[in-house]
Amino acid sequence: MKSPIWHPFTQHALCDEMTRIARGEGAYLYTADERRIIDAISSWWVVTHGHCHPPIARAIQEQATKLNQIIFAGYTHAPAEEVAALLLKLAPRGLDHVFFSDSGSASVEVALKMALGYWHNIGKPRTRIVVMQYSYHGDTVGAMSVGSRGVFNAAYGPLLFDVTSIPFPAKGHEQATLDALKFACRSETPAAFLVEPLVLGAGGMLMYPAWVLKEMKRICEASHVLFIADEIMTGWGRTGTLFACEQADVTADIVCYSKGLTGGALPLAVTLCRAEIFEAHYSKDRTRTFFHSSSYTANPVACAAAKANLDLWQHPKTRQRVASVARMQEEALEPFRTDSRFANVRRAGTIAALDLKASDAGYLAEVGPKLQAFFREQNLLLRPLGNTIYVMPPYCVTKADLDEIYGGIREAADALA
Numbered sequence: 283m284k285s286p287i288w289h290p291f292t293q294h295a296l297c298d299e300m301t302r303i304a305r306g307e308g309a310y311l312y313t314a315d316e317r318r319i320i321d322a323i324s325s326w327w328v329v330t331h332g333h334c335h336p337p338i339a340r341a342i343q344e345q346a347t348k349l350n351q352i353i354f355a356g357y358t359h360a361p362a363e364e365v366a367a368l369l370l371k372l373a374p375r376g377l378d379h380v381f382f383s384d385s386g387s388a389s390v391e392v393a394l395k396m397a398l399g400y401w402h403n404i405g406k407p408r409t410r411i412v413v414m415q416y417s418y419h420g421d422t423v424g425a426m427s428v429g430s431r432g433v434f435n436a437a438y439g440p441l442l443f444d445v446t447s448i449p450f451p452a453k454g455h456e457q458a459t460l461d462a463l464k465f466a467c468r469s470e471t472p473a474a475f476l477v478e479p480l481v482l483g484a485g486g487m488l489m490y491p492a493w494v495l496k497e498m499k500r501i502c503e504a505s506h507v508l509f510i511a512d513e514i515m516t517g518w519g520r521t522g523t524l525f526a527c528e529q530a531d532v533t534a535d536i537v538c539y540s541k542g543l544t545g546g547a548l549p550l551a552v553t554l555c556r557a558e559i560f561e562a563h564y565s566k567d568r569t570r571t572f573f574h575s576s577s578y579t580a581n582p583v584a585c586a587a588a589k590a591n592l593d594l595w596q597h598p599k600t601r602q603r604v605a606s607v608a609r610m611q612e613e614a615l616e617p618f619r620t621d622s623r624f625a626n627v628r629r630a631g632t633i634a635a636l637d638l639k640a641s642d643a644g645y646l647a648e649v650g651p652k653l654q655a656f657f658r659e660q661n662l663l664l665r666p667l668g669n670t671i672y673v674m675p676p677y678c679v680t681k682a683d684l685d686e687i688y689g690g691i692r693e694a695a696d697a698l699a
């Protein structure tokens with residue numbers, strides 16, 4: 283029988299058999315018959331401290347019996363206020379306001395609407411968005427529009443709005459990126475430049491250095507183009523610092539956080555912005571209101587989870603864990619740097635990636651599903667992007683876990699390369 287549930291990014295005709303998970307603990311997932319699976323990709327990049335991390339689980343439990351939902355227009359609550367205050371304390375200096383939503387894609391839509399609303403409300407309407415090649419910003423129509431065009435969105439092409447794309451700053455070609463951004467900022471008077479800082483996730487775990495990020499911000503600032511950072515994946519320690527922008531000493535005008543915001547326990551997202559953006563909407567004139575909401579805006583239970591996560595980030599121990607995972611990842615990658623079956627062995631903080639040399643590359647590379655099936659057999663949750671294998675574990679991962687993960691990758695190469 284065909285699955286009654288339609289799963290995301292899943293071709294049911296090729297894979298109708300889902301692995302059913304009964305519980306999660308730390309870096310592990312367990313099936314009903316207690317088969318242990320190592321979660322090497324943090325369940326799609328969201329679980330940061332581990333599955334069912336006790337302080338977060340406790341915060342959820344407590345909040346769920348106190349206040350579990352409240353309209354957020356005209357009403358507020360302590361968990362949301364505490365999350366906003368802590369975010370503004372921990373995020374790069376210069377951000378002043380927090381808008382809540384419930385997914386990364388929604389937070390990107392909010393960022394775009396904030397940017398266009400800003401220009402509209404100050405009487406200098408601008409609508410063009412500049413993006414980077416290979417970017418991914420989500421799957422709603424606006425988020426798809428600012429993301430890389432390809433097989434994922436070919437069917438919806440006519441619905442997507444037009445954007446200006448600058449090349450990815452590949453090693454040795456950084457200047458071409460900066461020149462293209464400069465040109466776009468001068469010739470098109472865009473509303474904003476939207477970018478994933480340091481690592482382009484779904485685009486293939488492509489990494490670029492902090493100085494390029496810093497320079498891109500400088501160019502935008504010089505030409506009065508709003509700089510939007512999509513830290514949905516890169517935030518919460520993934521690149522080694524709490525947020526990737528810290529490494530370039532950059533404060534975006536607008537920034538999106540989600541995924542690890544609740545430690546991966548519940549869906550929640552935020553869009554932070556500078557005072558000018560809020561102030562452009564601040565008026566006795568009701569037509570200038572920021573017209574955006576979702577039913578579950580700032581859901582109290584999700585906010586309680588985020589508060590518990592933000593508390594964890596105030597402990598030096600959390601950052602020490604991140605540093606130690608980064609170190610272990612570097613050591614684990616070492617032998618692959620001289621393994622001729624792999625190319626582009628790379629790391630940014632706790633994220634490690636490497637490309638298995640295959641006759642075809644890209645997301646639909648034949649080797650992708652084969653690798654995935656192979657890892658499934660080995661009780662490893664890994665989900666290569668085509669021939670790109672990446673390891674993005676929760677921070678409770680141990681050296682023994684990493685040995686198992688990389689052992690599996692080596693065996694996969696033996697079997698498939």
Ligand SMILES: *Cc1c(COP(=O)(O)O)cnc(C)c1O
Binds near residue numbers: 483484512515540
């Ligand atoms: C996951 C992701 C999104 C979309 O977030 P959802 O919660 O899946 O909507 C947007 N941008 C980046 C960089 C992401 O990694």
